[in-house]
Amino acid sequence: MKTLLHRIRIHRTRLAALFTLLALGLAAGDAAAVPSFARQTGQDCVACHIGAYGPQLTPYGIRFKLGAYTDSDGKDGKVPLSAMLLGGFTHTAKGQAEAPTDRTGTNNNLVLDQASLFVAGRANDYIGAFLQSTYTGADNTFALDNADVRMARTLDYGGTDVTVGLSVHNTPGMQDPFNTLPAWRFPYVSSSVAPEPVAAPLFDGGLEQHVTGLSAYTFINDSVYAELGTYRALPAGALDTLGLGRDSYPGKLDRSTAYWRLAYFQDLKKSAFSAGVFGFDTGIDPSGDGSGLSDGYRDLGIDAHYQFLGTREHIATVNASYIREHQSRDATFAAGGADNRSGQLNEFNLNASYTYDQTWGFTAGRFMIQGSRDATLYGDGSASGSPDSAGYVLQADWTPWGKEGSWNSPWANLRVGLQYTMYDRFNGARHNYDGNGSDASDNDTLYLFLWTSF
Amino acid sequence: MPKQRFSSVAAAGAAVLLVLAGAAAHAAGDPRRGADVFATECAECHSVKAGKDKKGPSLFAVLGRPSAANPDFVYSDAMRTSGIVWTAERLDAYVTAPKRVMPGGKMKYDGLADAAERADLLAFLAAQH
16 A cells, blocks of 8 residues: 555645645746656657556556657757646545644645656666655655666667666666556555555565665567566665655665566557566665674565557556565564564555546556564554455546647646545454554545646 | 258358458548547557647658658658658558668557558548648
8 A cells, every 4th residue: 555655745835835836837838747758759648658647657658668768759958857746635534543744633634745856858868767856745855756767778689679778776666667566556646644554565665765776677579578686775874865864774685685577568559468477585684784683575476467458548457466475574573573483464456447538537446465463563553463454445537638739738737536445454354453443444545636747 | 950050151141241341341441440540559659630740740641741751850861761752552561561661760660460450541541631
């Protein structure tokens, strides 16, 4: 349930101020996100994104990303800058026990979830970047968010295109071109002030923005995708400089930290699909100096997606992924943070969407987290020590622009959506999961959002 | 059951006739169906609105036009020096196998193998002027 887009909270007055700025920007007709990619390529948002709004990629968008964001219409003078605002109203079935931040109440919060600036575009024919920094109102910070700089070349081997590339990025999995891995999967946005389950595999957001990864990939004949990479934790000082906070240092990552990925993809024009496997393996030494014990994580996943594209009037997609995580918790156990030296945590995600006329979108998703009990590790929130959570996410959205001939294209895009998250299990139980009488469904969340980029 | 066998033969015959009729319609090219082919195969890179360039140049009134005739679009050298005029035959050949007709060109499209779909597509493009 962690998405990349849920870090930021801003008070109402700031919300108003930023929306005013946005309105001014639009009125000037001059705002430049990532419409900056649209401006660079001469393409409309729909070319790369299902339903005319990021981040769900079409086959064209998949190729653009793997081509290192370098494709262009051949004209100079494009400024690779974009901005994005995400704000919304969050209502939970029951008020939360404590207000999620000191600037919000326990329920019915209107907040600016995210205000981002992007440098997104090409440096030359082979190098391109997607860099996001995000303003957080709740703690009044400006921090580096998603960052991906890549270099790619496409070679022709007797008529077969072989793309080879390198990516330097700061969240494991964000470099993947499919919307099945945690970094870019549905729900693509979620409230920053809603309750969240206590557990998720490490690969699902556990290290986001706190590492530097280097991976090499190849995309052969538009069909076979393979990647190999490794990660290092950013030092505490660097995290501080980037606005993420010294205290968020995850510990030292083992030298053998590895990420691997293999996927098969087909673009049949009327439809497209992929199926793949991936793995993430690391040891984390919380002491940070390599002297202490480590916690080991071994994540193994499978994923698949299908898109019916047709004439693009009716688009349907299905995305699925399953991750099995094996944890060996030597460090946490020794420090008294867990009762068991090892454990299992598995995550299943499935969602299906329908988009009409690249404008009206409906998505239904199922998520399930299941793992072995540990009363100490999961004790903060789960009375039974079980990390199990499960539920559904339903979303309806409206994206009026981003298409050929749209108002202000390629300068602005907008999505308005209504999202409903329902839990049938939360932190181990349906009823009284925390020992204080809370039910899973108390956390059911209605999120009405306005998301714009320019 | 002979009666049933007969009806299945009739059904098969009718199906063959329908397919033949369909093929005949295709040979002429149906611009309405061609609009769908265009939406599926070309529209992410091309518009048929005059002056609207995307990744590829506007295909408004492309039939009969010399190649690389759009002054606002940055063509590949191969396209600029090809000397091709987009007659129905040349366009059909290009859409079938872009890389073969235009080595060194920059249209990243694998080609449309289905002749009937190409006929519909050409009928649609012929109507854009």
